[in-house]
Amino acid sequence: MYIDPEQQQGPLERHDVEQQNIIRRLRSLPQEIPQPYDWAEFQRRARERANADTLRGRSARWHAALAAALILVVVGIAVWARVTRPVIPLESHVPGNSKLPVTGSLPAVGAANEKRANDAERWLASLPSEPVVVRVGTRAAVTGLEDRIAQLDDFLSVARVEGAQPARVAELEQQRVRLVNSLVQVRYAETLVSASR
């Protein structure tokens, strides 16, 4: 009677034999496969890749140059706009300034303006530099007003140094007071919003 040797093996031995068979089969696979192409084709493909890499490099450099040029243009426009920003007549956009004295003798106006500006600036200085809740629109308005005040300060300094006419200095001071007033109003509104939260 024939007894199959595999039948006599336990599951562990059979498992090992199967595993060895698998490994033997894997190792029996050909170690070489004819290469897909010859040397000439290999070289042609290598050149093609090198060209593609060069093109890709060039394209990347071109894109970088374009981006740099764009940034330069944007920065240039921004700088130009800032330098050549026209001084808009304040009466056109400062609300609630009808109460401000726009007439009267120059020294009187100057004194009133100075007092008003000092009070407003003292109050502004007592505020934190930024409110608890920052709103983009309000912040932009505050920044804009602060910039304009700084610009007027420059004009005033120049006017005083160059000994400009008192009427011109008073006009500038008046504009400054209006701007400070507007800033006070906006900052006051901001503090109210912050307090209500």
Place this chain on the structure above:
Amino acid sequence: MVRLVEIDISEELLRRASAGDEAARVVIYTATAPATFALVRRLIANRAIAEDLFQETMMALFERLPQFRREAPLGAWLRQIAVSRCLMYLRSPWHRARLHLESDGEVDIPHGLSALVTSPPAVESFDVERALASLSPTTRAVVWLYEVEGYSHQEIAQLFGRSLSFSKSQLARAHVRLREWFEPSEGRHTCTSIQSNSKVL
């Protein structure tokens, strides 16, 4: 038939090839290309991608040839380049995305489902290539590197940037899957027909 790791090239030929001698390079290409392509094909089932990786490997070989220090046969050095290129591809997000989009035999068929969705060859003519192709790319690479190329689990884990148990579990998984392929056909056919019947019912 020569294994890639066993291929060695004479000092003189290497020196000439490093210096850019085309005739020497042709000799090296002719000597190493078939074994290199075989290795790449074992690791990457898709032929077009395997050709790309083969091209990259051979280009890297000639570019880096001056750095070759002859501490091992040239074939062993070339094998390192080929394996690292292939694994880099297998680890790439592009490959993973492609696996999700395509089902060209590289997709890992869930365990036990292979008997249903493929028609395994007869016992007498086991197609080892097809059995390998039925494995997921990662599992196939691990089993090939461990069982045929002789890499250790530690080396495989390093190559994949994974843990030691990753290599071990992938190998165990590969053996289970391959055993399914190589087990006697009667059992599998019975199993398949039962599963098919139950599917019909």
